[in-house]
Amino acid sequence: MAGRSHGIHAEPTTFGFKAAGWYAELARDARRLERARETVSVGSISGAVGTHANVSAEVERHVLDDLGLGIDPAPTQVVSRDRHAELLTSLAILGGTLERIAIEIRHLQRTEVGEAFEPFGSGQQGSSAMPHKRNPILAERVSGMARLLRADALVGLENMALWHERDISHSSAERFVFERALGVAAYATRATADILDGLEVDADRMRANLDELGGMVYSEALLLGMIARGADRQVAYRLVQGAAKRAWAGETDFRSALAEDPGIAEWLSADEIEAAMSLEHHLAGIGVTYRALELDESS
Amino acid sequence: MAGRSHGIHAEPTTFGFKAAGWYAELARDARRLERARETVSVGSISGAVGTHANVSAEVERHVLDDLGLGIDPAPTQVVSRDRHAELLTSLAILGGTLERIAIEIRHLQRTEVGEAFEPFGSGQQGSSAMPHKRNPILAERVSGMARLLRADALVGLENMALWHERDISHSSAERFVFERALGVAAYATRATADILDGLEVDADRMRANLDELGGMVYSEALLLGMIARGADRQVAYRLVQGAAKRAWAGETDFRSALAEDPGIAEWLSADEIEAAMSLEHHLAGIGVTYRALELDESS
Amino acid sequence: MAGRSHGIHAEPTTFGFKAAGWYAELARDARRLERARETVSVGSISGAVGTHANVSAEVERHVLDDLGLGIDPAPTQVVSRDRHAELLTSLAILGGTLERIAIEIRHLQRTEVGEAFEPFGSGQQGSSAMPHKRNPILAERVSGMARLLRADALVGLENMALWHERDISHSSAERFVFERALGVAAYATRATADILDGLEVDADRMRANLDELGGMVYSEALLLGMIARGADRQVAYRLVQGAAKRAWAGETDFRSALAEDPGIAEWLSADEIEAAMSLEHHLAGIGVTYRALELDESS
């Protein structure tokens, strides 16, 4: 399928390669959240200012052990709030990852692209007004949820600097953000899993879209091929760009524009042009990523 | 010195105990930042959509090794932006820690408290208009810097969800936030170090403030002492609260109010009251924290 | 051109109608910014705590008149910071408007849509690696700038609650955000103006895309037509949806699917179907908006 930068076809990629990027990022999210869970899984039973004046360390340890919690070694009246800020910012980063996936699906589902579709139950109704529509509403909701998680993280960061041994500005706000952030993150994660589990992929459309620019997605390979043969980079760039411009302008198609250009022919034969414009060449390197992630390339 | 919750004297603490809390939180910040540095210390030389189509993994490894960077195993045209979000949110959490310290100093320096003062060079002028003033301007600046770090973190979080294999919405914003966040965090860290290095502590004032409420800071110990002797919690609470109210109202001082209350005398002798109202009793437990942090208690 | 909700073709609209929406929103932004300019255009020369103790109201009026500023009637040592928060949030809302325009252009320029293109100087080079590319980099930058404006607004909001008659936490942060927010807003406004001034619109492609779904964009008109003739809403919905599904599935095109459906024929004749599927019918109402905005419809 077409890889796109700036929304413009760049070079070929595969849908699996995209997903490998999500997989790697989600694995980092999982590690961040595991660490954050450990960071917040402490309690404190150490008295009004944290000094164990009227409660012993033994009592604290006994109760927190029972609760499966560690001990905050240097509390005030409350456990330090950097811990909760780490949890809330880690959830916001997870939100950003899920939003990245959601925005990809929303783009792929748009009418003119049509490469992938979030699941649409057979009994599900789309637009209430327009019977033909099938909308990526789950993915859009995930985008909205990411905004809520960013907002909650902000509250967590503002909650850190309490007055002296604590005030309750933080706890009044935490009653809102802890529950919401965890609930919203869980919802957005499940929604994303549902989207990916039930995703309908249109491989034919992917291939058709990739070919839409008549091979321009191979322009860098052409450029590098000419340079490898000794062409000056700026000269080669202008030659390939010129062929692309003539194709954009509708005067000809890109392959013909290349074939007819004597400047290009100086450096590359028709066979060499065709070899540079091959999907196989362009996808030969993706195994680097699969192997680095210890993923099965055939998956 | 007085430990304070809600800005109100609660129970005794020590300045060293407060600092131990900062030390523990800064140690967590250091770990978060070390992890974040590792997370962002990767590069990618993998082509226009990350597929190593026109550049080999060997070239990438060679160059990134030379730069002392790891390899992002699953990039797009760019390294994944969750990495930078982790750095920026970790810096924002550090900002929250520094703000916590700064707000403590600002409180301790206020005229009515007067327990600690950020350094004031002998040649330094305070207020331009009011010759008597010495202001905690460094600590106030640290508070301001924490706001900037929160704002930068927000940009980092919004920068994660790029379109397809990248757009440049993130990089145009990163030109502003990377440099600023790192510079501001470094400044705020140094300013906080300078404040703490040169801090003037007025131990006599700390002690005088602690005694300001005439021993009310020991009210919980009295309450627990009565309960230990068999008093009903609600009854004991109301008795101690009553003595405190009479003292607040200026009718008497707290110690006299306690001594004169027959309800309290039912449970505690004069000697037992005095034992409950002892600084030694209240600070006996702080070693728990020093030992947990492997700090020298005498420091 | 196609109007799109959820990224899916919905009903026809026109590019001018989209721009009318931007025009109306920008007019609201202009009013918000004019009010904010008035709100912040005050000064205060009223002394260390705002009481005019050592400076007279006459001196204040004289100097501020000279500077073209109004007087803050109830200052502390400084002008109230709600004023600056209003400016910074108004700039952030402007940023959201500009981002709305920018995202529209980025969508329209994407390879598969190709309906509009931000200006590309004849001497400008696109992608450094891929000679065929022409990227909406200005619009992407505007998206990034909107993030910075949101971040600056946040700092402005946090800067409001100063301690007593002021501390300098706000001013240390304002040194960063005032200059940046005003500069970034000016840049993003000019960039958007440049994009719109030099925008290349491909009207043929707009029309071709609109027809891509074979008339499904008229599905609501068909639905309403059947209902007007007495059809049950749910029944009519399922009939039109059924035709759309057969067309999506590639079994037939949408017009044929409609023509061949006896359920639909019960309510609408072939001529009535064609009348419902007319661009003229669908654009007849846009004058409502032009007249409400006092815009020349032919513009």
Added chain:
Amino acid sequence: MAGRSHGIHAEPTTFGFKAAGWYAELARDARRLERARETVSVGSISGAVGTHANVSAEVERHVLDDLGLGIDPAPTQVVSRDRHAELLTSLAILGGTLERIAIEIRHLQRTEVGEAFEPFGSGQQGSSAMPHKRNPILAERVSGMARLLRADALVGLENMALWHERDISHSSAERFVFERALGVAAYATRATADILDGLEVDADRMRANLDELGGMVYSEALLLGMIARGADRQVAYRLVQGAAKRAWAGETDFRSALAEDPGIAEWLSADEIEAAMSLEHHLAGIGVTYRALELDESS
């Protein structure tokens, strides 16, 4: 009472003068909210892409009139989201104002200041552990609510840039933020009203605190008095600062330090010193603010 900048006594002010500042800021909040209410009080019944294709302007006007709403002149499928961003940012600015008041009360209530106290019902229990405590918990909650309002404003700003004629990323988030922001703003407003209605002010303590520095709060008046008599500003500054330093150091009190300083005596007589150090002189100018706000100075 003492006016304070940087938490340090600066010059005298009055509690009414502080409240006048809140009054003026709240009046601006009221205007911002009235405008925002007007801005959001519009609806749209204009069809799937806002073009009035299948619904007439007459129907729209009839229904919206009935609902008491205006008409959005240039909608998409939905009303433009700059309107809601204006409401949410206006609520966040109100939150900042309420937080400013709340932080003032929290400062005034702290043990060492003791100048004002939020209401404490006769049946209300303070700290559950410490019977002597009376905490400003309402004001602290208002501080927490201000953070939630900032977070909600952020979501409102991110919700502006929808895709084409709308996606539902905004509405999924709006289900959370509209209700919460309005509810939280109402709660924080009522809580602040309750605090101010039932506020207990300790005027004696205010006066005692003002005198705590032995008249240093009049240092600027002394400085200006010497300058008026011809003293060099730097010289005069150092003389007054020197007297203040000797008083801070506990060698003497400020008035004696001034009286004993021959450098000061060169410019000001004992009577002139006393005249500069007068509360009446320092409060003579506050009427400027009361008159500007059309408030009764005696209130």
